[in-house]
Amino acid sequence: MLRGAELRVTRPRMAVLSAVHDHPHADTDSIIHVVRENLGEVSHQAVYDVLHALTDAGLVRRIQPMGSVARYEARVGDNHHHAVCRSCGAVADVDCAVGAMPCLTASDHHGFTIDEAEVIYWGLCPDCSSAHQS
Amino acid sequence: MLRGAELRVTRPRMAVLSAVHDHPHADTDSIIHVVRENLGEVSHQAVYDVLHALTDAGLVRRIQPMGSVARYEARVGDNHHHAVCRSCGAVADVDCAVGAMPCLTASDHHGFTIDEAEVIYWGLCPDCSSAHQS
DNA sequence: ACACAAACTTGAATCATTCAAGATTATGTG
DNA sequence: CACATAATCTTGAATGATTCAAGTTTGTGT
Numbered sequence: 313m314l315r316g317a318e319l320r321v322t323r324p325r326m327a328v329l330s331a332v333h334d335h336p337h338a339d340t341d342s343i344i345h346v347v348r349e350n351l352g353e354v355s356h357q358a359v360y361d362v363l364h365a366l367t368d369a370g371l372v373r374r375i376q377p378m379g380s381v382a383r384y385e386a387r388v389g390d391n392h393h394h395a396v397c398r399s400c401g402a403v404a405d406v407d408c409a410v411g412a413m414p415c416l417t418a419s420d421h422h423g424f425t426i427d428e429a430e431v432i433y434w435g436l437c438p439d440c441s442s443a444h445q446s
Numbered sequence: 447m448l449r450g451a452e453l454r455v456t457r458p459r460m461a462v463l464s465a466v467h468d469h470p471h472a473d474t475d476s477i478i479h480v481v482r483e484n485l486g487e488v489s490h491q492a493v494y495d496v497l498h499a500l501t502d503a504g505l506v507r508r509i510q511p512m513g514s515v516a517r518y519e520a521r522v523g524d525n526h527h528h529a530v531c532r533s534c535g536a537v538a539d540v541d542c543a544v545g546a547m548p549c550l551t552a553s554d555h556h557g558f559t560i561d562e563a564e565v566i567y568w569g570l571c572p573d574c575s576s577a578h579q580s
Numbered sequence: 581a582c583a584c585a586a587a588c589t590t591g592a593a594t595c596a597t598t599c600a601a602g603a604t605t606a607t608g609t610g
Numbered sequence: 611c612a613c614a615t616a617a618t619c620t621t622g623a624a625t626g627a628t629t630c631a632a633g634t635t636t637g638t639g640t
Contacts, residue, residue: 320606320617340596355620360597362618378510381596395558404556422538423572424529432564438557454586454637474627489589494628496587515627581640588635597625604619610612 317369327351328362332372333386337394337403340382377403377432393431399440406433451503461485462496466506467520471528471537474516511537511566527565533574540567 315321324347331346332338338346344359363384366372370389376382377396383403395404436444449455458481465480466472472480478493497518500506507522511530517537529538570578 322606322618324619353620357598357621358619365618374512376512378508395555395560397558404558406555421529421540421567423575424531424538424567424569425575426529426567426569428568430566430568432566433555433558433560434562434564435558435560441557441559456587456637458588487589491590491629492588499587583640584638586635586637589633591631593630594628596627599624600622602620604617605615606617607615609614 317371319365319369323351324354324358325362325365327354328359329366329371329386332363332366332384336385336387336405337375337383339380340384343384375403377401391428393433395433395435395437397437397440398434399436399444402437402439404437406431451505453499453503457485458488458492459496459499461488462493463500463505463520466497466500466518470519470521470539471509471517473514474518477518509537511535525562527567529567529569529571531571531574532568533570533578536571536573538571540565 319325327347327350328343331343331350335342335346340356340359340363343363344354344356347354347359363372363374363382367374367384372384372386373388374382374384375394377394380396380401385405387405393406395406396402435441453459461481461484462477465477465484469476469480474490474493474497477497478488478490481488481493497506497508497516501508501518504522506518506520508516508518509528510516511528514530514535519539521539527540529540530536569575
């Protein structure tokens with residue numbers, strides 16, 4: 313598969329990687345459960361280690377909106393952003409509206425060397441939005 | 447002062463509010479220390495309560511970049527953003543480059559009702575930037 | 581001055597995440 | 611194909627920010 317990242321191929325790693333692919337924006341706990349459904353007992357520490365390794369290798373991306381635990385997604389390298397529901401915490405992908413790397417226009421402010429702009433759109437997901445109206 | 451927010455005026459609240467004003471982007475622990483320098487012993491729980499109350503009242507804003515604990519700032523209502531140093535965690539204010547509420551252009555994606563766009567610019571602060579080059 | 585709800589104190593609990601030590605296992609080599 | 615070795619996993623405990631809960635104190639309007 314993807315051992316091009318100098319990573320050993322182990323059962324837990326394959327399971328975690330496919331779990332992240334199949335469940336975008338899942339938190340660590342959900343991933344642990346999915347992995348255990350496929351492999352039987354796996355230590356939570358192993359899952360944490362693997363997620364760290366995959367994140368460092370750039371195979372998954374870690375996101376963590378305020379008030380949420382860490383979540384992971386497999387869509388990397390395309391600088392997309394996220395919409396987060398204030399009510400239920402649901403996360404959806406949002407493509408850059410302006411094009412590639414649009415938000416880096418505020419570069420070099422205060423002497424900072426900016427290399428990435430992370431955007432989080434806060435609001436209500438469709439379900440919570442209609443629930444609030446009623 | 448600012449009791450227009452239906453908040454009782456207590457010593458801890460005044461101390462916390464001025465601490466946040468004097469130390470922008472300070473974390474809870476720092477605020478606790480500053481408050482204690484002015485009032486003597488104050489329970490951490492009180493500071494947490496006050497920060498919550500002030501946040502709910504809109505007098506302070508809570509920010510929490512990934513990998514950081516909660517931080518608070520008194521600059522509210524102007525939709526500015528933040529630059530965060532990947533190395534030391536320093537935070538700097540960044541005005542919207544495009545104008546007021548610029549990043550809401552991606553509104554209504556996936557049926558979400560967006561009410562705020564939060565932008566975090568990741569990079570290196572001046573100090574860490576020069577340290578890395580050497 | 582009083583009453584009552586809001587705010588504070590004290591002390592313990594929660595929970596995601598990390599640390600540490602020892603047992604397994606994937607991978608390149610002989 | 612068996613081995614050595616470092617990477618990875620297991621087990622179990624620790625950390626640390628934040629929250630919960632019960633009881634006491636205090637600000638505010640009457």
